[in-house]
Amino acid sequence: MRIGVPKEIKTHEYRVGLTPAAVREVTANGHQVIVVQGAAAAIGFNDDAYRAAGATIAATADEVFANADLIVKVKEPQPEEIARLHQGQVLFTYLHLAADKEQTEGLMRSGATCIAYETVTDPRGALPLLAPMSEVAGRMSVQVGAHCLEKEQGGAGVLLGGVPGVAAGKVLVLGGGVSGTNAARMAIGIGARVTVIDRSLPRLQELDQQFGARVHTLFSTTAAIEQAVIDADLVIGAVLVPGAAAPKLVTHDMVRRMRAGSVLVDIAIDQGGCFETSHPTTHAQPTYVEEGVVHYCVTNMPGAVARTSTLALGNATLPFVMALANKGWRQALIDDPYLCAGLNVHAGVVTYHAVAQDLGLPYRPAASVLGV
8 A cells, every 4th residue: 555644734733644663664564655755854753764664755745645545644634635635545634523614525525535533442432543642732731821821921920839838720620531631640740739520420530549639529510610610720621522522611701700811721622622712723823812811722732742742643543554554444444443433534425423413414324334
C-alpha cells in the first residue's frame, strides 16, 4: 500500500502523522510511504531521517494526495486538503465531525473513506487513539490556565498554588475521564484546591480512591455545577460524549456571575465546547475575554507540545496503520470491530450515528457499508 503523510497546515500545528520510526516499521512490511518535504522539521524530524527510514520525499502536498492510497494525518483536513481527497482513498486522522457540518459534507462529497481516531474503541470501551492527546490536553490545561490567571494575561492575578498565609486557587474540572483526571493530577501537583464533577458515581469513587482527600468530588447536577463554577478561579471543561457534540454544561449566566479575571479552559472545544460562551481559537490568538472571564479555547491544544504529542500519538496509531496497510481498509475493519468504530464517512454517507444525529444527516451503519 502507498501511504501518504502530508504536512499539517492548521495554524501553529506541528505534529505529524508518522514519525521516522513508524515509517521504518511500515516500509519493513513492504509498503511505500510518501512524506511531503519538511513535514516534521519543526519538531526535529528532518527529511533525511525519513529517507533513512525508507520514505520518499515529495515536493508538494498535491503529490502526496495524488499518489497515496491511505492518508495519515493528525488534525482534521482543511478545505484545501478535502479538495485533494478522492474516491477510493482512505483518510485516517482526527475528524471531530459532530461540531463541523461543513467538513462532514466536504468529506462526503470527496467519496473518500474517513476513519476518525477519536471514535476508535478498545475491548474496555475506552478510546485508545484519543487517550494520548487527552492526557496531553489535560496536563496542559492547568499549565495554560495558570498562565492565563496572571494579571498581564487578563487574569485575576491568582497563583494557583498559593503561598504560606494565602489560600491556594480553586480549580474545577468538569468531567472525570482521561483529560479530566490528568488535569486534576496537575492541579494537585501545584497545590491548588481541586474539585472534579462527573455524572458517573463509579468514576467518582475511582477518583476518590486514586486521589483521596486531595480532590473533592461532586455528582453532576446543574446546581452543583453552577455553585462550583461561580466559586472557581479556573474551570477546565473536560467533558466527552464519544463522537457527539459536547453538552453545554456552563451557561452564559454562570459565566456572567464568575469573578472578573477567572479563567475557562475548554478542552472539549473540538466537539463544540462545553461552555456556552466558547468559540474556537488558535495558538496564534489563544484567548479572548467575555463577561470579564478569560477563555482559552484552542482546538489543537496538544500542538503546542508537538514533539511529545507526536511521539505519544504515534505509539497508539501505529498498530492500526499497520492493520490498514497489511489487510486493506475493508478487511481490517471487518476483522477489528474496535477499529470499525472509527469509520465516520464512506463513499458519500455518514456511518457514525452520533455524527449523523447531531448534524441532521442521513445515516448508514458501518456494517452495511462493509457488507457484514
